[in-house]
Every structure is written in structure tokens, then in C-alpha cells.
Amino acid sequence: MKEREDVVAAVLAAAGGEMTGRVRLQKAVYLMDRLGLESGLSFDYHHYGPFSRDLDNATADAKAFGLVEEEFERRQSDGATYSIFRLKGQPKPEAFGKLGAAKASKLARLFAATNVTVLELAATVDWLSHVEKYADWKSEITKRKGVKVQGGRLEKAVELLAQLNLSPPAVPASA
Template structure:
């Protein structure tokens, strides 16, 4: 049980601060889909793949003081920022995590918007379909996003890049 918590803390030790709950959800899902052994279960939800387990785990890590959650009020919503605390770092050092090096993959994801990561994660969720079927499915389940041909191309390129990175 605590190994999964430690893996999330290890994620924050590699990426630093993550802005947005959606971005966090999508980053963990995409990393998991590209071979990083996170164990959270995902279901399809409003914004693509979503893990209730990850949400609960984050709540626990925040309550324990291992992850700091900062709220920033925007004009019409609240933006959340997450980062590892010193207590979280101390806790993490008690674990010997058997995790591959995914620093390069995480860095690629950190540079992308939540909207783009939502597209990539949704495409990966339907990865059992062929390319055309994936794009049609995404357009069907996310019509309001109005993803462009260029965005789909960039998403496929990112998926390929993540497969190649070690």
C-alpha cells in the first residue's frame, strides 16, 4: 500500500511542481501507459482517463503533509499546485522504489498543456483501435474540444517519442 504512495512522491521528486489536478491525472496515466509501473486504476471520465485511486492517494499525501497543495483563485475557477514537502522527501527516503528512470518522459509531459495531455491520454485510452478509429472516437467523446488535425499529429508524435525514451 505505501509503495504506491511512495511512487507518487517519487514522481514529485522528479518533476517538482505540477499545476492542475487534470494535468497530474493525465501525466500519471500517460507515464503508466508508456511502461512506468504506477498501479492506479483508471476509468473514462469527463476529461478522459481518471483515477479515483490517484485522487484519494493525493488527498492522503496532502493530509499527511507529504505533498503541499496550494490553491490559486482564477477568475472563474481554482487552480491547484502540488509539490513534495520536506516531510514527503524524508518519507520517500525510507523506501527503495523499484522504478525505471522516467525523468525524460516526465520532462516531455511537463512542457505540455493540460488540454494537450487530455488528448494524448484519451488517445492512449483507446489504443486498441487503429489510428483512424482512435481519432474518430476522440472526436465523438470530446466534441467540445474540437481537436485539430495538427493536434492529433502532434499527439501521435508524442506517443511515439514516449515509446522511444527510456
């Protein structure tokens, strides 16, 4: 049986042993789940899009069991604190689900290198179109995310979803 802390270790291993930011970790696991990670974690909608309290707890467990360490840094721009997660233990092969280690690595490294706002928008677009079933997900994400969708970020998020074969449905012309 796959333990939730092993999922956290597997995602960090797949990312090369490190991932920066709680939002990035949440969105990476959400999108990897959509593609076959089979984490068993439940997600709900939160301020930054799909969010899993289970994943937060799994991360705490992974730290407690010595699989992961979390370091806190401060952004130079505004002093806000962010997390850097580092792998300390080895993940169990079954923790990669149907993805397998190679595919998980490709995905996690892609997500680790993607702008975190673009990753947040991609996960949110997927959530709105796939889970909440918004036909006009574009208007809804603009309403929920405001300025975050500007500057080409929404387009990059949709491109990322296309790259993952998770393209949202076309928005109806009447919407």
C-alpha cells in the same frame, strides 16, 4: 511494498518538485504507468480521459502524510480554480517502478511542460487504442473531445505518443 502516496511524491519529485493541475497529474501518472512506473493505481475513462480515483485518494493521503501540499489558484481568464502540487517530503526509490528516477524525471518534466490539452488528448488516444481497442480511435476521440482535437492539438498529441514509443495503430482506410 510501494505505498500509493509515495507514487504521488515520486512523480512530483521527478517533475522538479511541482506540477500544476489535477488533469496534468492524472495524465502524467497514466502515461508513466504505461511506460513502467508500476503505480498499482487503477484507471477508468472519465470526462478528461483516463482517470484514477485511486490517484485522487493517493494525493489526499500524500497531503495528509506531509509528503505533498496543494495550493489553489484562479485562472485570470475565467476565474476557474486549479491546483498546484508541491513536494514536501522525499519519495522512496522503489516508487519510481521500472522507470527509475532518471527516466521518471525526463518523462515528468516533459509532461509538466506539455500543453495540458495535448497531454489529455495523448492519454485519451492511448486509452482508446490500447484499452478500449478502437480501430478508428481518431473518429472516437473527435466524437468524445470535440473542439479540443482542433488547432493541431491532436497531431501534437500523436507526436507526443510517438516520442514515447506509444504510437497508436494506423486507422484503417475503411474506417
